[in-house]
Amino acid sequence: MMDYAPYFAERRDAHLRELKEWLSIPSISAQSVHKEDVRRAAEWLADALKRAGLENVEIHPTAGHPIVYADHLHAPGKPTVLIYGHYDVQPVDPLHLWQTPPFEPDIRDNKLYARGATDDKGQLFLHIKAIEAILSTEQALPVNVKFCVEGEEEIASGNLHPFIEAHKDKLAADAVLISDTELLGPDKPAICTGLRGLCSLEVSVRTANTDLHSGTYGGGVPNALHALVSLLDSLHDKRGRVAVDGFYDDVSELTDEMRAEFAKKGIDEEKLKRTLELDALYGEEGYTFAERVGARPTLEINGMYGGFQGEGTKTVIPCEAHAKITCRLVDHQDPQDILDKVERHIRKHTPPGAKVSVVQGEKGRPYTIDPSHPLLRQAGSAYERVYGARPVFTRDGGSIPIVEAFARVLSAPVVLMGFGLPTENLHAPNEHFHLDNFDKGLLTIVEFLKRF
Amino acid sequence: MMDYAPYFAERRDAHLRELKEWLSIPSISAQSVHKEDVRRAAEWLADALKRAGLENVEIHPTAGHPIVYADHLHAPGKPTVLIYGHYDVQPVDPLHLWQTPPFEPDIRDNKLYARGATDDKGQLFLHIKAIEAILSTEQALPVNVKFCVEGEEEIASGNLHPFIEAHKDKLAADAVLISDTELLGPDKPAICTGLRGLCSLEVSVRTANTDLHSGTYGGGVPNALHALVSLLDSLHDKRGRVAVDGFYDDVSELTDEMRAEFAKKGIDEEKLKRTLELDALYGEEGYTFAERVGARPTLEINGMYGGFQGEGTKTVIPCEAHAKITCRLVDHQDPQDILDKVERHIRKHTPPGAKVSVVQGEKGRPYTIDPSHPLLRQAGSAYERVYGARPVFTRDGGSIPIVEAFARVLSAPVVLMGFGLPTENLHAPNEHFHLDNFDKGLLTIVEFLKRF
Structure with missing residues (x-):
């Protein structure tokens, strides 16, 4: 040749x-x-x-x-x-x-x-x-x-x-x-x-009909950022797992053969930590980095914003807050099914005084x-x-x-x-x-x- | 005259x-x-x-x-x-x-x-x-x-x-x-x-040394927004109280006389909800709106941002996230003391893989x-x-x-x-x-x- x-x-x-x-x-x-x-x-x-x-x-x-x-x-x-x-x-x-x-x-x-x-x-x-x-x-x-x-x-x-x-x-x-x-x-x-497959959604939280002064109202009205923070924090449990009901229903457990194949990638987790300047890796308990990334589904907040982001201090109670979320899917997970489950979780966990809207986006198997x-x-x-x-x-x-x-x-x-x-x-x-x-x-x- | x-x-x-x-x-x-x-x-x-x-x-x-x-x-x-x-x-x-x-x-x-x-x-x-x-x-x-x-x-x-x-x-x-x-x-x-008095601080969370692709790394590395969300959610308990150790140490309980004076303001909470288009007011359990705002201290997130905020989707794991926080103080609360207590709480609740920096700001009694x-x-x-x-x-x-x-x-x-x-x-x-x-x-x- x-x-x-x-x-x-x-x-x-x-x-x-x-x-x-x-x-x-x-x-x-x-x-x-x-x-x-x-x-x-x-x-x-x-x-x-x-x-x-x-x-x-x-x-x-x-x-x-x-x-x-x-x-x-x-x-x-x-x-x-x-x-x-x-x-x-x-x-x-x-x-x-x-x-x-x-x-x-x-x-x-x-x-x-x-x-x-x-x-x-x-x-x-x-x-x-x-x-x-x-x-x-x-x-x-x-x-x-x-x-x-x-x-x-x-x-x-x-x-x-x-x-x-x-x-x-x-x-x-x-x-x-x-x-x-x-x-x-x-x-x-x-x-x-x-x-992995992919699905995406955007979550918006609205509280009052305007931003409010934290002196006049602070302590007495809902804060859109507090509501969103509480909502988003509920999406994972303390073991790094996605806490949405039924999220793992269509995910098979890793076989020993699959674990062996992942091990072959030879990922050096200590070296990875040094490269990324991380004190610790983080993810679902009971899996290696390669397994977490290669064979486990995820839910990640890709972006979030609300209230005052400029220089200095602004004593405001924000009335809206937004987050962008994507899930990586594996095995038989269906993007539409997962989006519906996440949306159901969000609606169920909406704190008092907050109104939530969810826009579903991409869906790839x-x-x-x-x-x-x-x-x-x-x-x-x-x-x-x-x-x-x-x-x-x-x-x-x-x-x-x-x-x-x-x-x-x-x-x-x-x-x-x-x-x-x-x-x-x-x-x-x-x-x-x-x-x-x-x-x-x-x-x-x-x-x-x-x-x- | x-x-x-x-x-x-x-x-x-x-x-x-x-x-x-x-x-x-x-x-x-x-x-x-x-x-x-x-x-x-x-x-x-x-x-x-x-x-x-x-x-x-x-x-x-x-x-x-x-x-x-x-x-x-x-x-x-x-x-x-x-x-x-x-x-x-x-x-x-x-x-x-x-x-x-x-x-x-x-x-x-x-x-x-x-x-x-x-x-x-x-x-x-x-x-x-x-x-x-x-x-x-x-x-x-x-x-x-x-x-x-x-x-x-x-x-x-x-x-x-x-x-x-x-x-x-x-x-x-x-x-x-x-x-x-x-x-x-x-x-x-x-x-x-x-x-009320006022004190302010800014919290920044850093994870890896760069934003990471959520396909290549998602599920295996810490996400700065997840860490910040978890940190901020820990600042309040489920009864609407600030969950920082010692936060209420220098706050006296309301006397019956003070409660009577607040009642005189004649705030119509139902009307307030209608005006602000809120389904519910929200705050510390056991107090009226007037008491919460007039005589109770607060901790509010005034702004927060991290990751992608633009149009569309970006499958990124953000490596930094920021929040601006102010506290309203009452009674004998000392702004420096409160800032130190909040900072201590934040350091104690920092999730694995995240590095936190806190900048203290305003201090008014x-x-x-x-x-x-x-x-x-x-x-x-x-x-x-x-x-x-x-x-x-x-x-x-x-x-x-x-x-x-x-x-x-x-x-x-x-x-x-x-x-x-x-x-x-x-x-x-x-x-x-x-x-x-x-x-x-x-x-x-x-x-x-x-x-x-």
């Missing part, structure tokens, strides 16, 4: 310049002020796919952000691979914690810093360049290729779900290939065989694939050849809501072949992508496509 | 125009961006005092915002009254809840809407115009008058305390007169004989005056003459931290003669001043000065 290393080495600077250009477009799907930026990122992607030699490049408008499609179907009798990724990114606040601005990509210490560097523009870019490399070198691809790239992954893929249903035939494939997950660590490749699937073995060999190590099969704590839908609607296995690192601050300030995995990722994808 | 009603009626429009000019200066003492505005408000006040006929008008710079002094000492053998007030105002957010902008004064329904309309520019303005009226009509005042007006009342009067100590002789007076409190209701005058003091009787007669009703002696839940200092350092009784209404949204959006009490306040002050 041909060695593509010199090809990529020669073009490395040009490739990185190109990626930086894409990363400098603030395609934050969650914020309507960036709608135009998201569109620009889609157009940039369509151009890049054309330059790579892909055909039938289309930007499909949706009710939200567009879906970009492209294909190259000139390998008759060969399997078809559908490559999925997303060109939208997470919001960037708190902005003051970024060392360089999130949309001014900067390379330091062989790491590319920018929002979207690893999640997911950087990883998706590897596929475009791997295909461009094979096409321009060999004038043909070893498989048929389709790209389906969305701009709403960070906001739950609301329009991609019906798009897949409506374009089943167009998207038909023998496998779906996604790079939006992680290695275990530098030179420790991993193939993800399970993803958990996904798993059998680690013995032949395609995963091929992917494993590709990693081994480039990284010099066989990948571990892991279950990842993250959620890619669309994975379960692809698998179900297209009846195709989904290969989750990630090149990120767990330390790359995705969804947080100073997101980055280690360029060692940029280089190795390009080669691994070429290897995999050729072994397909 | 001469009737000043025609005098004030004739000048009403001009007086309101003048007051609106002052109210349009955003003198928010808590926000450093408004430092220059606070200075402009002080200069406006100095000019107004000069126009009123006061002498020795001085703007004293301090380490913070200036103190304005003026006097008129041409009544030999007569008592001296020191008039105190403040020209600074509270912050204005949440701005979107204001019906008209806080610094564009607007009269609707005989109410003057603006930040500071009732607290305290509007009320202080009454004294300036009352004195101007007597001076311009009778060319003499019945008493010697001094003004001492600060720009830091809303941020705990940090520089006025040492100023009073350093200028004891200059400020010497037989009584201190303050209009920064409330009537019981329209045509129900009240004289405040007790004020509670104040009381004997309701049978002769000056309070005179003030009562002045109200009765204008309002047609004898005032009730009340203990107010609010705090004017400097009152206790004036009384102690100058050895003078402090007469708290307020013209605000409990419904005027002070410290909240849509603060206003009912102009009926603007008109009656002017006459009441003239009456009181003449009876002194």
Whole structure:
């Protein structure tokens, strides 16, 4: 098999310049002020796919952000691979914690810093360049290729779900290939065989019809923040478990085999504490960190606010307070069922004098694939050849809501072949992508496509 | 005694125009961006005092915002009254809840809407115009008058305390007169004989050294918001009491006499609930609303924030979270002692994996005056003459931290003669001043000065 290393080495600077250009477009799907930026990122992607030699490049408008499609179907009798990724990114606040601005990509210490560097523009870019490399070198691809790239992954893929249903035939494939997950660590490749589901809700508490002076009213009226704090504190028990009735009903206990597989990840909890500068890890009693993150459901408060947040003191009794909550789901947990249970708990625990409103949001199911699937073995060999190590099969704590839908609607296995690192601050300030995995990722994808 | 009603009626429009000019200066003492505005408000006040006929008008710079002094000492053998007030105002957010902008004064329904309309520019303005009226009509005042007006009342009067100590002789007076409190209701005058003390602190929780992705880490690491929520929820028990060890040590139980006096306020709790659109009032078990607010200490969360607050969902585990807390104090509670006790509680209840920092802020002691003091009787007669009703002696839940200092350092009784209404949204959006009490306040002050 041909060695593509010199090809990529020669073009490395040009490739990185190109990626930086894409990363400098603030395609934050969650914020309507960036709608135009998201569109620009889609157009940039369509151009890049054309330059790579892909055909039938289309930007499909949706009710939200567009879906970009492209294909190259000139390998008759060969399997078809559908490559999925997303060109939208997470919001960037708190902005003051970024060392360089999130949309001014900067390379330091062989790491590319920018929002979207690893999640997911950087990883998706590897596929475009791997295909461009094979096409321009060999004038043909070893498989048929389709790209389906969305701009709403960070906001739950609301329009991609019906798009897949409506374009089943167009998207038909023998496998779906996604790079939006992680290695275990530098030179420790991993193939993800399970993803947690995700559901979200927003809780608002209202007390009086206006903020009140804490001198005139303090001690005699409900305080929206006190009510919300009491409500939220009731969601977990003292053993770190979610205290919502029936929350664990559809979660099976871990078998000894599964515990053994998690142990193989070899996560050093002491080292993790040092890295994160934590005095203690925290979670459900009776599970290791790997088990908690890989196989247990969660309920997290992602944001909360109410009352006075400015400089100084304001002696006010706030009349409204808000919280954003997401749950990660596993096994047979159904997002709608969990949202209903959490909402029921919230209504039941609302303190006197408070009125609560709940808005349900995203709903993505958990996904798993059998680690013995032949395609995963091929992917494993590709990693081994480039990284010099066989990948571990892991279950990842993250959620890619669309994975379960692809698998179900297209009846195709989904290969989750990630090149990120767990330390790359995705969804947080100073997101980055280690360029060692940029280089190795390009080669691994070429290897995999050729072994397909 | 001469009737000043025609005098004030004739000048009403001009007086309101003048007051609106002052109210349009955003003198928010808590926000450093408004430092220059606070200075402009002080200069406006100095000019107004000069126009009123006061002498020795001085703007004293301090380490913070200036103190304005003026006097008129041409009544030999007569008592001296020191008039105190403040020209600074509270912050204005949440701005979107204001019906008209806080610094564009607007009269609707005989109410003057603006930040500071009732607290305290509007009320202080009454004294300036009352004195101007007597001076311009009778060319003499019945008493010697001094003004001492600060720009830091809303941020705990940090520089006025040492100023009073350093200028004891200059400020010497037989009584201190303050209009920064409330009537019981329209045509129900009240004289405040007790004020709660105030202390403040800010709590910050830190967990990991960066925000983390809730997929990769969720369920396995501490969440700063969970930790803060648990910490804050521990500050009250299920009976609405502050759960901090020793918090009530220096609070005496209410006597039957005191309960009877509170009952006289005649607060209709059902009506209060309707006015505030509350399903239920809330507070310490075993006390009425009036008792809770007038004679019981509190701990209130005034603001809280952490994590993602924007539009949409962000699956982040926040690494920091913040809360602002104030306590209202009564009886012999010492602000420093209470802050230390609350801080000790917070440190003791910090959940695993969280690091807490506490910054102590304001410290003001509670104040009381004997309701049978002769000056309070005179003030009562002045109200009765204008309002047609004898005032009730009340203990107010609010705090004017400097009152206790004036009384102690100058050895003078402090007469708290307020013209605000409990419904005027002070410290909240849509603060206003009912102009009926603007008109009656002017006459009441003239009456009181003449009876002194």
